[in-house]
Amino acid sequence: MQTQPDHNTPALPDQDLPQTVVILLATYRGEDYIDTQLDSIAAQSHPHWRLIVSDDSPDDLTREKVRHFSAGRPAGQVQLIDGPRKGATQNFLHLLQQAPEGQMLAFCDQDDRWLPEKLAHAVKALSSHPGPAHYAARTIVADENLNPITETRHFRRPLTFRNALVQACMAGNTSVFNAPAASILKQGTGSARDAGVISHDWWAYQLTSGAGATMIHDATPALLYRQHPQSEMGRNDTAGAMARRVGMLFAGDYGDWLAANTRALLDSQHLLTSENAATLQGFADALRQRGPGSAASLWRLGLYRQTKIGTAALFAAAGFGRLLRNQP
Incomplete structure (x- = not known):
């Protein structure tokens, strides 16, 4: 049976509560x-x-x-x-x-x-x-x-x-x-x-x-x-899923994602702290470099992923030039 609106329920106030x-x-x-x-x-x-x-x-x-x-x-x-x-x-x-x-x-x-x-x-x-x-x-x-x-x-x-x-x-x-x-x-x-x-x-x-x-x-x-076949993003907690995500660091799409994110952040860098704005500029510069120079620049910036394997894979991908796709 279709539920009817409760017209005795008061409407929300024009000014929402502070913790709405x-x-x-x-x-x-x-x-x-x-x-x-x-x-x-x-x-x-x-x-x-x-x-x-x-x-x-x-x-x-x-x-x-x-x-x-x-x-x-x-x-x-x-x-x-x-x-x-x-x-x-x-x-x-x-x-x-x-x-x-x-x-x-x-x-x-x-x-x-x-x-x-x-x-x-x-x-x-x-x-x-x-x-x-x-x-x-x-x-x-x-x-x-x-x-x-x-x-x-x-x-x-x-x-x-x-x-x-x-x-x-x-x-x-x-x-x-x-x-x-x-x-x-x-x-x-x-x-x-x-x-x-x-x-x-x-x-x-x-x-x-x-x-x-x-x-x-x-x-x-x-x-x-x-989790279902139409899920926008699948689970990332299994060993196989984590291995696939580490592998994605070497795929060209990851470089495109980094490029888009960096463009957005550079255009909003006035919202960042001065320290993080400097880190962002260093990151953008590192993404334009090739081979070991890129990996070394990322290392000097102190960037990291949540696992040691993931961090090592990031630096390896940079060293092999896999983060260079369409950089800003």
């Missing part, structure tokens, strides 16, 4: 899984949230399901907008541009299931930081039917700009940004869109860490991370 989280959900042909995700948002123990859904779907039931969900919520709590239809990353960047000023922001994938305390844990972790702060968490990898498989890795090495330049570690589907960090992202979004960055969460890690934000990685899982 604005959830940014990018959708594309999500009709098979979107109901589960929406229900898990509604079940959050932290009740102060708004949801903006940017939909790229051409012809399925995604929008209808979002509208049905919205009808059962307070007026104005759920907003549905048209996506740019240029892929998932551009859709998330579009959402950032549409997001209100002065609010916490959270990225959201269409096919996960949030655990009830997800937002509460993020808000609590971020609330003690008056400056910019970026929260992310581990996830529980699950199969297509959301049967748990394993937990993702908890990173041990520091989450810094020198790591972010060469590795994505702050998972987008768990990321929450306090208002100062969200403001930084909004200021840099135009540059990211123009540069064609490949991964919105990698770019967000780079920009927030580069701007001096506090990085918080919660060891407590925040959601069930559904």
